[in-house]
Every structure is written in C-alpha cells, then in structure tokens.
Amino acid sequence: MLFAVLALLLLAVIVLPQFWVRHTLAKHGDDRPDIPGTGGELARHLLDRFSLPDVPVETSDRGDHYDPQARAVHLSENVYSGRSLTAVAVAAHEVSHAVQHANGERSFRAWQGLARFAMVTDKAAGIFFIAAPFLAILARTPMALVALLAVGVGLLSVRVLVTLATLPVELDASFGKALPVLEKGAYVSETDMPAVRSVLKAAALTYLAAALITLVDLARWVRLLR
Structure with a gap:
C-alpha cells in the first residue's frame, strides 16, 4: 500500500508540471x-530592436527554441503564425x-x-544502456558491478547539471528580459499581463518535467549503488 502511494506521488510530481505547462x-x-x-512578426521586430538583424526567425516542427549553433529563433507554427x-x-x-547569446552572458555560456x-554523454549513455544488460552478465565481481553502476550515475548526472544550468537561463529569459520588454513596450494590454506572466512561467519551466524524470532515474541508479 505504501509503495503504491509513493508511486502515485512520484507520478504526480513528474506529470503535473508537464500538464500545467501544456494547459x-x-x-x-x-x-x-x-x-x-x-x-x-513580433520576434522579428524584437530582434531588429535589439540590433540582431542577422538572427533569422524560422518555423520548426521541433517546438519553440533558440538554436545557438545556427543562431536562429525557431518557432512552432502556432506561435509563428498565431x-x-x-x-x-x-x-x-x-x-x-x-x-543572452549576443550579450555573452555568463549563465548562457555555462x-x-x-x-x-x-550531447557527447547522451550518445555514450545510449550505447551504455543498450549494452548494460550484457555488461551486467560479464560483471561477476562486486567491484565490476559497482563500476558499471557508477558509469550510469555519472552519465545521468551530466543531464542533471545541464538542467540546473538551464533553469536560471530560462527564468532570466522570461522574467529578466521578455516580461520587462512586453510591459514597457505596451505590446499587450495591462489586463492581459497576468496571462502573459503565466505563459512566461510555463515557457521557463518547460524543462522541469524532463529534469524530474532524469532525477528519478539518477536516484534509481544511486539506490543500486547502495
């Protein structure tokens, strides 16, 4: 019974943030x-306003994001045309x-x-988790098994660190930059600002659900190590 309750609580912690963002x-x-x-059109206007005319605004089927490699803003069709x-x-x-990228801000660089x-460790993790069952068979000594589990923890820890570095960048994008610009520029009415704040909060916390899943996986590996 206790295990079922804990499982439901864990599921709620993982699913609810994602549900709230989508809602x-x-x-x-x-x-x-x-x-x-x-x-x-707003994205193009703001980029020109901040002297970034060379940064294109493009539609994407992979969700809304900024690509630092291509130096391009990618928007889903609903956002781009909406x-x-x-x-x-x-x-x-x-x-x-x-x-943030153009300014060379420390948090963005980190x-x-x-x-x-x-990106490198994710590829290594993919190979590792496919090979893990076979490696577990070969790891007949306790030390070899511990080393195997430690590799899994290490690979997952990198993704956790990325998430921790992502959150302040996302929060600054929403509340340190986007919100003041929209308020001072009067791009939306004052009565709509509470709704805009909610959307900006959702945009900043998009990665939270994925981060929680990663933390759950990490906890599972750490438990195995114990």
Whole structure:
C-alpha cells in the first residue's frame, strides 16, 4: 500500500508540471483580433530592436527554441503564425535567448558549454544502456558491478547539471528580459499581463518535467549503488 502511494506521488510530481505547462499554453493560445501581429512578426521586430538583424526567425516542427549553433529563433507554427497571448509571450521568450547569446552572458555560456558536453554523454549513455544488460552478465565481481553502476550515475548526472544550468537561463529569459520588454513596450494590454506572466512561467519551466524524470532515474541508479 505504501509503495503504491509513493508511486502515485512520484507520478504526480513528474506529470503535473508537464500538464500545467501544456494547459497554460493552450489556455491562452486562441488567436485574438486585438493583437496586431503574429508571434513571428513580433520576434522579428524584437530582434531588429535589439540590433540582431542577422538572427533569422524560422518555423520548426521541433517546438519553440533558440538554436545557438545556427543562431536562429525557431518557432512552432502556432506561435509563428498565431496572434495569441501565448504566441506573443513565447516569441519574446525565445528572442530573449538570442539576446543572452549576443550579450555573452555568463549563465548562457555555462549552459551552452554543459549542453555541448551533454550531447557527447547522451550518445555514450545510449550505447551504455543498450549494452548494460550484457555488461551486467560479464560483471561477476562486486567491484565490476559497482563500476558499471557508477558509469550510469555519472552519465545521468551530466543531464542533471545541464538542467540546473538551464533553469536560471530560462527564468532570466522570461522574467529578466521578455516580461520587462512586453510591459514597457505596451505590446499587450495591462489586463492581459497576468496571462502573459503565466505563459512566461510555463515557457521557463518547460524543462522541469524532463529534469524530474532524469532525477528519478539518477536516484534509481544511486539506490543500486547502495
């Protein structure tokens, strides 16, 4: 009974943030005639305003994100072509990442370095977890088994570090940059600002669910090591 309760609590911790993010973005995702431009047009305007004319704004089927390698803002079709509060807030959020990059901000540089390293460790993790069952058979000594588990923990820990570095970058993009720009520029009405804040919070916490899953996997490996 206790195990079932703990399992349900764990499931809630993982699922609820993801559900809240999707619900918030959908809640404010309807197009409105009083919004003068699309998310793509706002992103282009803001990039030009911040002297970043060489940063393109492109549609993407991989979700809304800023690509530091291509130095491009990628927006989903709903955001790129939409005239909703979600489109406005998300576009401003992603442009803020381009501003962070252009300014060479320390937190963004730290995240970028860890993200590049994580790309290597993720590939290694994929190979490792496929080979792990076979390696476990070969690891007949306790020390070999401990070493095997330690590798799993190490690979997962890199992803946790990336997540920890991502959160302050995301929060700054939403509340340190996008929110002041939208407020001072009067891109949305004062009555809509609470909704915009909710969308910006959702945009900043998009990675939270994935981070929690990674932490659960890490805890499982650490428990095996004990």
